[in-house]
Each structure stands twice: as structure tokens, then as C-alpha cells.
Amino acid sequence: MKRRVxxxxxxxxxxxxxxxxxxxxxxxxxRSGIGPITVFDPASLxxxxxxxxxxKLPSLLPDRKIAFALEAARQAMEDATRFGTRPGGAGxxxxxxxxxxxxxDDLAAREHGAGPKLVNRAARLSFMQTPSDLCxxxxxxxxxLTLPPRVHVSACAAGTDALGNAFxxxxxxxxxxxxxxxTDSMINxxxxxxxxxLNATSTRNGxxxxxxxxxxxxxxxxxxxxxxxxxxxxxxxxxxxxGATLHGELVGYGNSLDAxxxxxxxxxxxxxxxxxxxxxxxxxxxxxEISAINAHGTATPKNDPVETLAxxxxxxxxxxRIPVMATKSMVGHLISAAGxxxxxxxxxxxxxxxLHPTLNLDDPDPACDLDYVxxxxxxxxxxxxxxxxxxxxxxxxxxVLRGAEAARARG
Amino acid sequence: MIVxxxxxxxxxxxxxxxxxxxxxxxxxxxxxxxxxxxxAVVTAGRALASARLSREELxxxxxxxxxxxxxxxxxxxIAPVLAASLDGERFSMxxxxxxxxxxxxxxxxxxxxxxxxxxxxxxNFDVRxxxxxxxxxxxxxxxxxxxxxxxxxxxxxxxxxxxxxxxxRNFLVEHHLSRVEPPVPVxxxxxxxxxxxxxxxxxxRAAGRTPVLALLELEQxxxxxxxxxxxxxELESFVGVSAAPAESxxxxxxxxxxxxxxxxxxxxxxxxxxxxxxxxxxxSAWQVLA
Numbered sequence: 001m002k003r004r005v006x007x008x009x010x011x012x013x014x015x016x017x018x019x020x021x022x023x024x025x026x027x028x029x030x031r032s033g034i035g036p037i038t039v040f041d042p043a044s045l046x047x048x049x050x051x052x053x054x055x056k057l058p059s060l061l062p063d064r065k066i067a068f069a070l071e072a073a074r075q076a077m078e079d080a081t082r083f084g085t086r087p088g089g090a091g092x093x094x095x096x097x098x099x100x101x102x103x104x105d106d107l108a109a110r111e112h113g114a115g116p117k118l119v120n121r122a123a124r125l126s127f128m129q130t131p132s133d134l135c136x137x138x139x140x141x142x143x144x145l146t147l148p149p150r151v152h153v154s155a156c157a158a159g160t161d162a163l164g165n166a167f168x169x170x171x172x173x174x175x176x177x178x179x180x181x182x183t184d185s186m187i188n189x190x191x192x193x194x195x196x197x198l199n200a201t202s203t204r205n206g207x208x209x210x211x212x213x214x215x216x217x218x219x220x221x222x223x224x225x226x227x228x229x230x231x232x233x234x235x236x237x238x239x240x241x242x243g244a245t246l247h248g249e250l251v252g253y254g255n256s257l258d259a260x261x262x263x264x265x266x267x268x269x270x271x272x273x274x275x276x277x278x279x280x281x282x283x284x285x286x287x288x289e290i291s292a293i294n295a296h297g298t299a300t301p302k303n304d305p306v307e308t309l310a311x312x313x314x315x316x317x318x319x320x321r322i323p324v325m326a327t328k329s330m331v332g333h334l335i336s337a338a339g340x341x342x343x344x345x346x347x348x349x350x351x352x353x354x355l356h357p358t359l360n361l362d363d364p365d366p367a368c369d370l371d372y373v374x375x376x377x378x379x380x381x382x383x384x385x386x387x388x389x390x391x392x393x394x395x396x397x398x399x400v401l402r403g404a405e406a407a408r409a410r411g
Numbered sequence: 412m413i414v415x416x417x418x419x420x421x422x423x424x425x426x427x428x429x430x431x432x433x434x435x436x437x438x439x440x441x442x443x444x445x446x447x448x449x450x451a452v453v454t455a456g457r458a459l460a461s462a463r464l465s466r467e468e469l470x471x472x473x474x475x476x477x478x479x480x481x482x483x484x485x486x487x488x489i490a491p492v493l494a495a496s497l498d499g500e501r502f503s504m505x506x507x508x509x510x511x512x513x514x515x516x517x518x519x520x521x522x523x524x525x526x527x528x529x530x531x532x533x534x535n536f537d538v539r540x541x542x543x544x545x546x547x548x549x550x551x552x553x554x555x556x557x558x559x560x561x562x563x564x565x566x567x568x569x570x571x572x573x574x575x576x577x578x579x580r581n582f583l584v585e586h587h588l589s590r591v592e593p594p595v596p597v598x599x600x601x602x603x604x605x606x607x608x609x610x611x612x613x614x615x616r617a618a619g620r621t622p623v624l625a626l627l628e629l630e631q632x633x634x635x636x637x638x639x640x641x642x643x644x645e646l647e648s649f650v651g652v653s654a655a656p657a658e659s660x661x662x663x664x665x666x667x668x669x670x671x672x673x674x675x676x677x678x679x680x681x682x683x684x685x686x687x688x689x690x691x692x693x694x695s696a697w698q699v700l701a
Contacts, residue, residue, distance in 0.1 A: 040504065041504050133548065150554055151546060257542055259538060
């Protein structure tokens with residue numbers, strides 16, 4: 001017997017907001033978090049803009065994504081426990097996380113025999129390479145999560161995979177609750193330069209807020225973002241019993257492999273369509289029951305038309321009816337955190353009765369022919385939102401979220 | 412019941428050419444492969460062959476469940492970038508931005524990414540089902556196995572390819588492991604990869620494939636700990652395999668030992684005990700059925 005899985009806590013640290021209420025406000029007012037890079041001097045790199053987190057967070061190690069994760073997870077657990085009790089039983093962490101922080105300064109220092117003295121463990125663990133799994137152990141320890149952590153490294157799909165995996169664990173009874181989400185920051189010299197050499201990132205440096213242009217004819221690549229988001233998942237019955245806030249449900253998950261290109265999606269959107277179809281099948285929903293889609297929507301020339309094609313394949317005639325939002329138009333591409341941040345965006349907008357806008361969609365690409373909610377937020381009652389993420393290497397993941405009202409209506 | 416119908420393992424002290432060419436659909440793709448990718452493709456290819464499973468039998472009904480070692484950026488790839496980005500002995504952002512970063516082929520970045528072994532296995536063996544890609548601890552192999560078994564039991568897949576790879580004879584990984592407490596000497600580090608092909612017992616037998624390995628018992632615990640306040644050494648031991656490794660094979664250790672046991676052709680019991688650096692503790696027992 002599969003259990004219903006409630007969402008009882010949410011937390012977010014994003015380029016345009018430091019918590020969930022701020023995030024909803026930023027999303028609905030179309031506030032971009034993208035600006036010039038300030039966390040390091042990008043000199044004359046082709047891309048000099050990004051979606052940086054503006055909050056100053058206490059940091060245990062130089063790796064910013066650890067601080068983002070600790071703050072977003074703290075918010076999510078605080079939200080889930082605001083009425084006094086905590087989810088019971090064995091908890092699991094399911095974390096989508098980005099690459100290990102590897103600094104060119106450290107490498108240069110090591111080449112010349114220099115480097116920090118091994119004065120403490122932080123020095124041992126942060127010079128040359130800060131292993132990303134450290135973040136999982138900080139989180140598990142901070143929130144007394146006693147099941148072995150699940151660390152997902154499926155690139156841009158990792159955040160959605162983390163949520164989907166946690167959903168399966170709670171649904172099947174393998175975990176009594178889960179803290180699930182993603183964290184990332186690749187706004188560092190190697191990260192920004194690496195994507196630049198692939199011509200993957202926008203070079204619209206003169207107008208940062210207009211640079212992330214999903215589905216627009218003038219798009220020229222994604223804008224890197226950074227941040228973290230977490231959800232607390234637990235069995236619906238248990239959540240009701242302890243009087244937790246019921247934000248909604250996670251009702252379906254699917255993922256797939258393209259088995260096609262190392263840096264480009266399957267031209268017919270085969271893997272993306274498969275992941276979405278699996279999520280719908282898992283949720284037991286038909287395309288007609290989906291109110292809206294939160295797209296991967298990177299604003300790369302290749303992703304957006306293929307994603308549009310995949311939506312057509314799965315949703316058929318419903319595709320033109322279903323509004324499609326691209327959160328990345330406001331926050332950029334948070335890589336391993338993207339799916340988690342976009343899940344929070346989907347939930348809060350659905351529960352508020354709004355679709356957030358896709359910014360900068362001034363001149364839609366003819367190959368992108370869906371309703372992308374351009375420019376301004378739109379009122380809409382929603383019951384289910386599908387949120388999808390697609391990664392380099394052909395990793396595709398999708399989840400289906402049910403809003404609070406629709407979830408409560410099911411009893 | 413879930414059983415293994417194929418197994419393969421490969422261990423190198425960094426001195427073996429792990430040649431995946433025979434399994435590649437496009438030979439030129441090898442230049443985008445790092446050691447972890449090569450280990451994944453070779454061991455998956457051999458494990459699938461030992462299970463007598465062809466590429467045509469995989470597709471959407473086959474899934475990948477992978478554990479990858481610490482990120483091994485190749486020094487040969489990064490050295491030209493660094494050399495062109497120095498101002499004296501210091502890294503210069505200006506020099507880096509004015510050409511240093513372009514000294515590496517853009518796609519070579521992919522040689523170190525942790526999801527790339529799964530990509531190379533998927534594209535070369537046409538695996539299009541669900542996946543689970545995790546990293547980097549020795550205990551994570553149990554999570555990958557659990558996800559594979561769940562996917563099989565819930566019939567999301569008919570074949571689960573479970574593999575673990577670690578490129579540890581790599582300057583970044585050697586550096587990291589020499590600084591953790593207690594340090595792991597470079598001389599103990601091995602590049603290692605191994606793969607098990609898992610299926611439901613009844614469907615494997617119905618297809619004429621022979622089970623070679625089954626899990627008998629498993630206990631797992633996790634001790635959340637503050638990584639900056641408490642150092643945990645790693646203890647790993649095996650009973651029932653002749654080549655009990657006195658070397659570090661990273662997350663591939665268990666699957667390598669099981670593959671060795673299957674390759675021996677002798678029925679028997681293998682036990683694994685692990686107290687991992689990351690707080691995972693596990694004890695498992697396996698039956699070799701060959």
C-alpha cells in the first residue's frame with residue numbers, strides 16, 4: 001500500500017529572495033535576481049553576469065552552497081515544525097548537489113608549495129577540493145536525520161531527482177519523513193568559464209535582468225544562478241495527525257535517460273517526454289488534469305524548442321491549453337538546485353492562485369508555440385503542476401505536485 | 412527475489428589501459444571519457460555479456476544505478492589552463508579571462524563530471540530507463556542497490572545495471588585523501604570499477620539466464636556526525652573472497668569483491684563489513700550461486 005506524501009515544510013534561498021514569502025512576492029512581481037557578478041572579479045570573461053544570492057550567510061567553509069543549504073533546510077524544518085511537533089520516526093536526507101569546489105587559486109598555491117596550514121579540519125577539507133558530500137553530513141547532523149543520506153549528482157536534474165527519490169522513500173515506508181532539496185553555486189571562475197567555453201551562457205552582460213530569455217527568439221544561453229531549496233515530505237496521515245501545515249502533496253515522479261548526446265538533448269525530446277509521461281503515470285493523472293507546467297526553460301537555443309516538442313508529445317491537444325512557466329527567467333539556472341527551487345516556486349504560486357510570469361519573452365521563438373505566461377503574473381486556480389528538469393548527459397526528471405486545496409479536497 | 416545474473420570488476424594501480432573501444436558506438440567519443448567513464452563502460456559491457464544480455468534487450472526497461480567517486484579533474488587537462496593563467500606564482504583572474512580558460516577543450520570538462528559514467532553507459536548500451544546517480548562514499552553502494560531492487564520489485568525496470576567507479580589515482584583525489592583524517596596513503600589508492608546486472612529471479616530464469624549471486628542479509632546504520640568536529644576513519648573487511656583488498660577501492664570495493672567471487676566460479680558466502688568515513692555502517696552477506 002503506497003502512502004500519500006504531504007509537503008509540510010518549505011525553505012528557499014534564491015537570487016531574488018531569502019525565504020519563501022519573499023520568493024512568492026518576487027515571483028509574482030516579476031523581480032529578477034540577475035546582475036553583474038560580484039563574488040569574484042570576472043575580468044573579461046565572456047559572461048560576467050549571474051543570479052547571485054544577496055544574503056550574507058554564516059559560512060563554515062568557502063563553499064557557498066553549504067551555507068545556502070543549511071539556511072534553506074533550516075527554514076523548511078522550521079516551517080514543518082512550527083506548531084510544536086516534529087515529524088516522527090527515521091528521517092532521510094535526499095540532496096541534489098553540485099560539483100566539488102575546486103579553486104584555481106588553491107591549485108596555483110599548491111603548484112608552488114604553498115597553501116594553508118592544516119590547523120583544523122576546515123582547512124583540511126577546503127583547500128584544493130571541498131567534497132560536496134560534506135553538505136549532506138552537515139544537514140543530516142543539524143536535523144538528526146538517521147537514515148543514510150541520498151546524494152544525487154545527476155547534474156541539472158539532481159534537485160528534481162532528490163525530491164522524487166525522497167517521495168518514493170516516504171511513499172513506500174522506507175523513510176518516515178524526508179528533508180529533500182538541492183543546493184548549488186557554480187559562480188566561480190572555473191564554473192563561469194567552463195560554461196562560457198561551451199557557449200552555454202548568455203553574454204548579454206549590459207542588461208543582466210533581460211539576459212535570461214526562455215523561449216524568446218533572442219535568447220543566447222542560460223544565466224548561472226545559485227541558491228538552495230528544501231521541502232519536508234511525510235506521510236499525509238501522519239502530517240494530519242500532528243497538525244502540520246499541509247502545503248500540498250508530491251504525487252508523481254519519473255526519470256529517464258536520453259542515451260543520445262553528451263551536451264544536447266534528443267532532437268525529438270524522447271527522454272524528456274518519457275520522464276514527464278512516467279511522472280504522470282506514477283501520479284495516476286491524465287494530461288487533462290495538469291493545470292500548469294514549470295518548465296526546465298533554460299533559454300539555451302537547443303533546450304527550449306526540444307522541451308516544447310516534448311510537451312506536445314506528452315500533452316497532445318492539452319499542450320496549447322496548459323500554461324508553461326520558466327522560473328529561470330528570474331533566478332537563472334541553479335543547476336543541481338534548480339529542480340528544488342522550481343518545485344517551491346510551483347507550490348507557492350499554485351497555493352496563492354497565481355502563475356508566475358516568464359520574463360523577457362518579447363519575441364517568442366516560432367518553434368516555441370505554447371502559452372508561456374509572458375511578462376506578468378496571471379490569476380489561475382490550479383490543482384496539479386508538473387515540474388521538470390533536464391541535465392547534460394541526458395538525465396531527465398519530472399515531478400507532479402498537488403496544491404493544498406486539491407489535496408485537502410481528497411480528504 | 413532479486414538476483415545478479417552478471418558481474419564484472421576491474422582494479423588498476425593507474426598503470427592499466429582500460430580500453431572501452433570495443434563497446435563504443437562512436438570511437439571518437441573516447442576522447443571525452445575520463446577513467447571513471449572508461450571503467451563504467453568496460454565493466455558494464457563485461458557484466459552484460461556475462462549475463463548474456465544484448466543492447467537490444469535493454470532500452471526503456473533497463474535502469475542505471477551508479478555510485479561515482481570523488482571528482483577527478485585530470486591534471487593534464489587543467490595544467491595548460493593554469494600555466495596560461497599565472498602571474499608569477501599567483502593565479503591571475505585577468506590572465507585566466509584573457510585566454511587561460513580557453514586552453515582546455517570545452518568538452519574535456521565532461522571527463523570529470525559525476526554523471527558522465529552514467530551517460531556513457533546509457534548511450535553505448537542504449538539504457539533509457541530510470542536512473543539513480545550518487546557519490547562518493549563506500550556506503551552509497553547500498554543506496555544504489557536498494558534503489559535498483561525497488562525499481563525491479565515495483566516493475567519500473569526489468570534489468571538494473573548497478574555499477575560503482577572511482578578514479579583515485581588522480582591528483583585531486585590523491586590530494587584530498589591525503590588530507591582527511593586518518594590520511595589514505597597514495598600507495599593504497601586504486602582506480603576501480605565494478606558492475607552487477609540485477610533482475611527479478613523469475614524473469615531471469617524465464618529468459619534462460621542463470622542467477623550468479625543473491626543478497627542474503629543486510630544491516631545498515633548511519634551516524635550523523637559533525638564533519639568539522641569529528642574525524643572518522645574507514646574500516647572495510649571481507650570474508651569469503653580470496654583477494655581481500657588491503658587497498659582502497661573507494662565506492663567500488665564491495666562490487667569488485669562480489670565480482671571477484673563470482674568470477675572464481677566457486678559457490679560460497681561472501682560477507683562485507685563497512686564502517687565508512689561518512690558515517691554509514693553496513694554488514695551484508697551474499698551467496699555466490701555459480
